[in-house]
Amino acid sequence: MKLFMAALTAAALLSPHATDPGHQPLPGKDGWANGTTGGSAAATGHVTTVTTRDQLAAAVSGDTPKIVYVQGVIDANTDSSGRPLSCQDYATGGYTLAGYLKAYDPATWGRGKVPSGPLESARAASESRQAARVQIRVGANTTIVGVGTTARLLGANLVVKSDNVIIRNLTLANAFDCFPQWDPTDGSTGNWNSLFDNVSLQGATHVWVDHNTFTDAPYPDSQEPTYFGRPFQQHDGQLDLTDATDLVTVEQNVFTQHDKTMLVGNSDSKTSDAGHLRITVHHNVFDGVQERAPRVRFGEVHVYDNLYRSGAGFDYSLGVGKQSQIYAQNNNFQFSGVTAADALHNWGGTGIHATGSVVNGKDVDVVAAFNAANPATPLATTVNWTPTLYIGLQPASALPAQLPGSAGAGHLG
Structure with missing residues (x-):
């Protein structure tokens, strides 16, 4: 009976006459990604349901309009027969972690230069072998949407270097x-x-990321060992926007159990990013993430009506980087063990517009709080743009009751 119902659900989603998440473009004025349609105009022959890593990689390739429904759990660390792949399966060139640690121990290698030589080459080659399986390139005019409440991409890195892409209703894990x-x-x-x-x-344009859950579970970096006095961090970003990516709306997602959450612009030296990186981040839950929610360089980024909950290892929420223009409105910060000043961090920026903030149930000027705690690196309270592409604002006080039951995978209306 369960199999029958799953098949029935997928069949209903595949109907070109049904109003379903796969056929929905981004609503008008919903952030900088205004006009994004993804694969909503896909012909019947370009609407597919996938259940394996290879099916997913094939379905999202190319630029023809297409809708790809993800059903169940897809583990990217599998071979073409579905056999799970371990780190040992990817290792090549004589790489072992024990050997790497011995070769580049600061006590013998020093701290003045990056690793080089045979074991570093073997590490890079092994990483490239894993990349060939877990990095999945998404073509233009694509909608990827999870079926029901159980669609999960495990160990996968979706790479978007194209235009007009929608990603919805997925749990993207580990x-x-x-x-x-x-x-x-x-x-x-x-x-x-x-x-x-x-x-x-990476250089993507017109992207809508909606109602997804991002998590490192079941293996957060907090459980990893420490080598050379630093955490052996096996996760990078959850959603990183770099290389002049532009016109993106990130809404109704849950980001949890992670360190480096969302990076907008990857280098202070990449001044060509100026004029790009226009991003809207609204109605998301950042629950127990440590930093970068988001950290911004160069971009005009509208951050409004988000819920922030601090957890173990918390550092900051909004990172004000080089030439960044963050316009923050009506965000709610639920902090434990940190202060309102920790809502912000100055990474070489000059100012941030931040109004309507609530910290632990009280209206707080977070820029004033930051400046009082950091008199050597104060931030101005104005930026040089004003958002127009948004539907409306809610008071920050309403978010704790609303967002946990509406954001993330499995909560599409």
Whole structure:
């Protein structure tokens, strides 16, 4: 009976006459991605349901308008026969973690240069082998939507370098890198850096990311060991927007159990990003993430009506980076063990517009709180643009009762 009902549900979604998430374009004026249609105009022959990694990769390729329904759990770390692939299956060139740790121990390698030599080459080659399976390129004019409440992409990194893409109603979980690179020159103490995001927008345009759940569960970095005094971090971003990505709306998602959540612009030196990275982030839940919700360089980013809940290891929510123009309105911050000043971090920016904020049930000027706590790096309270592409604002006080039951996968109306 359960199999019959699942088939019936999928068949109903595939009907070209049904009003379903796959055939819905982004509503008008809903953020910077205004006009995004994805694959909503797909002909019948370009509407498919996928249940395996290879089916998904084939279905989302190319630029013909297409709707791809994801049914059940798809594990990207599998071979073409569906056999699970472990880190050992990807390892090549003599790579072992024990060997890598011995070769690049700061006690012998030092801290003044990045790893090089045979074991670093083997690490990179092993990572490339994993990338060939887990990174799935999404073509233009594509809608990807999960069926029902159980659609899940496990270990996958959706890479969008195209135009006109919609991603909805998916749980995107545990996009882990088996082979993080040690960089002793990253910061004052060095860091482990991984490669894969859950979703990577790289030079993408007109993208709508709606009603998804992003999580590292069941293997958050907090459970990983520490090597060379730094966490062995196997996850990168959950949703990163880089390389002049533009005209994106991120709404009604849940971001949870993660460190580096959402990066807008990947380098201070990439001044060509100026004039791009126009992003809307609204009605999302950032629950227990540590930072980058989002961190912004260069872009005009409208951040409104989001719910933030601090958790273990919390650092900050909104990162004000180089030439960033964040226009924040009516966001609700539920903080434990940190203060209102921690809602912001200055990463070389000059100002942020932030009004209507609520912190632990009270109206708070978060810019004033940040400036009082950080007199050496104050932020101005104005930016040089005003959003017009939004439908309406809700008071921040209403968000804790509304968003947990409406945002994320499985909550499409």
